Amino acid sequence: MAEQALIVEVDRICTRFGSLSVHENVSLDVRQGEIFALVGGSGCGKSTLLREIILLQRPLSGSIKVFGQEVLELNDEAALPLRRRWGVMFERGALFSSLTVLENVALPLREHTKLDSGLIEELAALKIALTGLPASAGAKYPNELSGGMRKRAALARALALEPELVFLDEPTAGLDPFSASGFDELVKNLKESLGLTIMMVTHDLDLLWRVADRVAVLGENRVLGIGTMEELSQAEHPIIREYFHGARGRAAWEQAWKQK
Amino acid sequence: MTHATSQGEIEVVEADGVIRCRGAWVLQFADHLQQQLKAHRWPADRDILLDCKQLEAMDTSGAWLLYRLQREGERAACRLTVQGLQPAFTALLGMIAARSADVDVIQGVQRGMLERLGRRFVGHMNQVVLMLSFVGEAALSALRLVKQPSRIRIRPLLHNIQSAGFEALPIVGLLSFLMGVVVSYQGAEQLARYGASIFVADLVGLSMLREMSPLLTAIIVAGRSGSAFTAQIGTMKVTEEIDAMRTIGIAPMDFLVLPKILALIIAVPLLTVYADILGIFGGMVMAKTQLGINYSDFMDRLEDAVRLSSYLVGLGKALVFAVIVGVVGCFQGFQVSGSADSVGRQTTVSVVQSIFLVIVMDAVFSVIFSWLNI
Numbered sequence: 273m274a275e276q277a278l279i280v281e282v283d284r285i286c287t288r289f290g291s292l293s294v295h296e297n298v299s300l301d302v303r304q305g306e307i308f309a310l311v312g313g314s315g316c317g318k319s320t321l322l323r324e325i326i327l328l329q330r331p332l333s334g335s336i337k338v339f340g341q342e343v344l345e346l347n348d349e350a351a352l353p354l355r356r357r358w359g360v361m362f363e364r365g366a367l368f369s370s371l372t373v374l375e376n377v378a379l380p381l382r383e384h385t386k387l388d389s390g391l392i393e394e395l396a397a398l399k400i401a402l403t404g405l406p407a408s409a410g411a412k413y414p415n416e417l418s419g420g421m422r423k424r425a426a427l428a429r430a431l432a433l434e435p436e437l438v439f440l441d442e443p444t445a446g447l448d449p450f451s452a453s454g455f456d457e458l459v460k461n462l463k464e465s466l467g468l469t470i471m472m473v474t475h476d477l478d479l480l481w482r483v484a485d486r487v488a489v490l491g492e493n494r495v496l497g498i499g500t501m502e503e504l505s506q507a508e509h510p511i512i513r514e515y516f517h518g519a520r521g522r523a524a525w526e527q528a529w530k531q532k
Numbered sequence: 533m534t535h536a537t538s539q540g541e542i543e544v545v546e547a548d549g550v551i552r553c554r555g556a557w558v559l560q561f562a563d564h565l566q567q568q569l570k571a572h573r574w575p576a577d578r579d580i581l582l583d584c585k586q587l588e589a590m591d592t593s594g595a596w597l598l599y600r601l602q603r604e605g606e607r608a609a610c611r612l613t614v615q616g617l618q619p620a621f622t623a624l625l626g627m628i629a630a631r632s633a634d635v636d637v638i639q640g641v642q643r644g645m646l647e648r649l650g651r652r653f654v655g656h657m658n659q660v661v662l663m664l665s666f667v668g669e670a671a672l673s674a675l676r677l678v679k680q681p682s683r684i685r686i687r688p689l690l691h692n693i694q695s696a697g698f699e700a701l702p703i704v705g706l707l708s709f710l711m712g713v714v715v716s717y718q719g720a721e722q723l724a725r726y727g728a729s730i731f732v733a734d735l736v737g738l739s740m741l742r743e744m745s746p747l748l749t750a751i752i753v754a755g756r757s758g759s760a761f762t763a764q765i766g767t768m769k770v771t772e773e774i775d776a777m778r779t780i781g782i783a784p785m786d787f788l789v790l791p792k793i794l795a796l797i798i799a800v801p802l803l804t805v806y807a808d809i810l811g812i813f814g815g816m817v818m819a820k821t822q823l824g825i826n827y828s829d830f831m832d833r834l835e836d837a838v839r840l841s842s843y844l845v846g847l848g849k850a851l852v853f854a855v856i857v858g859v860v861g862c863f864q865g866f867q868v869s870g871s872a873d874s875v876g877r878q879t880t881v882s883v884v885q886s887i888f889l890v891i892v893m894d895a896v897f898s899v900i901f902s903w904l905n906i
Contacts, residue, residue: 369871387563394635395562398596401634402627415871434559434591465624466592 276303278340279437279469280325285334287320294320295331296493307463307470307483311515312490318473319363319441321490325471326360326439327351338437356384358437359430363445365422367414373400373425374410380432399428404458420451424458431462440472444479456482477516489515538588540565542572542601549578551601554586557594565597574608585616595624599632659867666863670793673785688791696757696792697799701806704752708807711744712736712814720822729823733833736815741838741846745807747894750853753800754886758861761792762882765865766875774866793858800854801847808846841906849897853890860886 280302287295294317302308310318323329325336327343336343338354346354367376378396381387400410403424414422423443430438443459444452460483463470474480480487481501488498491511497504505516538555541564557565582602605612617625677684719735765788768774774784812834819825864882868874
């Protein structure tokens with residue numbers, strides 16, 4: 273497994289907001305075909321790091337490579353081919369509220385391919401079906417959907433251009449446990465059948481135990497530990513211990529053991 | 533799913549009944565593939581071997597096209613056998629086949645013309661009902677306030693009077709001055725022809741007091757403040773502040789709506805009086821420069837021409853317009869549903885609707901007054 277190509281390489285990133293330091297020499301790698309999760313307390317800079325990787329924000333110093341290409345020096349035009357190779361699902365869906373779900377998913381296809389409109393609609397409908405949305409959802413507007421359905425629709429849009437790498441920001445936040453576990457399954461299925469690499473930011477310990485191949489814990493402005501959930505649950509660092517062995521962490525851990 | 537190098541295509545060997553799928557069946561080449569598939573004519577009722585040994589890569593788009601190829605073949609009553617498909621691709625194809633029924637339905641449920649028309653009509657009807665119930669609710673809350681005047685929220689009331697009334701003084705003043713100038717200018721030429729120049733005072737006085745000032749003020753207030761009410765309440769609704777307010781036990785009606793409507797009820801008539809004065813002043817200035825009528829002659833004639841009732845009619849209209857603008861502005865704010873898009877849309881609706889209702893109401897007043905001979 274050690275020979276897998278590296279899809280995302282983050283090297284000694286430093287980020288500051290005014291005088292507040294968020295990252296100091298944060299380094300991590302995401303390998304091809306794995307589900308990589310970024311965890312940590314609120315405000316530790318997980319989402320910021322994700323935004324830096326997808327070129328929405330610039331770090332102070334350091335280097336970020338995606339698909340082996342240095343991204344921090346790219347301008348918007350040069351970044352376009354790269355952006356088309358990844359899909360992003362935002363925390364609150366960020367679906368365009370003036371378009372129906374079907375139109376939302378079809379939009380990247382219309383923008384970036386020359387396919388005829390019939391095929392675009394078929395492919396968009398296929399993506400919607402793959403994310404497990406009910407068939408009636410396609411013609412609805414985002415504000416007519418529940419939170420869980422909106423996340424699925426957002427995932428369908430992220431998958432529209434057949435990306436190799438998918439970023440998920442808090443995929444299960446705000447979902448009830450039942451929908452959340454449905455989402456776990458969905459992510460796992462899609463990863464296996466489409467061969468995706470997935471990088472996600474999450475607080476959801478159940479999701480971590482069920483789907484994450486490797487996990488990085490951010491805290492104190494740096495990476496406190498990287499490894500599988502089993503490895504991390506043995507770690508000595510007090511913040512990691514607190515994170516994984518607090519009451520909620522233990523419950524999720526026991527749950528995960530029972531399932532094995 | 534590495535980046536594919538060779539273009540995906542099909543090769544049809546008619547004689548042996550073999551269709552070869554080659555290269556990368558990915559989104560990049562979907563256009564080419566689709567054209568090939570379209571061009572392919574199925575022979576009727578044959579055994580066909582679908583050879584996928586040389587298929588290098590496949591994503592969901594490619595799998596969908598392959599699935600469609602199979603389906604079309606079956607529809608042409610051919611017996612298809614798939615050969616040499618990699619296990620990963622087989623799984624993907626299976627997943628897509630399992631979902632294909634949904635794909636048709638998702639595409640199928642797009643709304644037709646009639647349905648959209650019907651939905652729109654029902655939507656408008658609902659709006660009317662909702663608006664009426666909003667007016668009722670506001671009236672009930674207002675009654676409660678009359679019983680307990682101590683519950684009137686002074687701070688938001690004063691704040692709204694300042695922003696909707698005081699801060700509108702410059703624009704209302706300037707526009708009504710110009711309106712007076714325009715009315716006077718248009719009248720002057722006609723009246724001078726009959727040697728009745730002095731009647732320009734009647735023209736300016738009556739038209740400003742009865743019609744122009746209230747209408748102009750209401751339209752400006754609808755654009756300045758009605759839209760602001762909608763945007764403010766709408767944004768608060770999107771961010772769930774309205775819900776938060778309810779849970780803390782503050783009625784949004786008391787806190788947000790009534791102070792606004794009350795502020796307009798106080799501010800708009802005052803603005804109208806101010807517009808009256810500046811409008812007549814504008815007419816006076818124009819009368820002097822064009823017709824050479826002294827200010828004192830103009831004022832003397834004005835006293836004879838304008839009765840108290842004309843002034844009161846204008847004020848009464850202003851009061852009604854104030855209620856319309858306030859109610860519509862607040863009501864449309866509550867109609868905002870969950871998205872940024874919706875705030876903008878309702879704000880537009882609010883301005884258009886209040887100006888529309890103000891003008892309709894003005895016409896209704898004209899009819900009533902002509903019956904009553906006021």
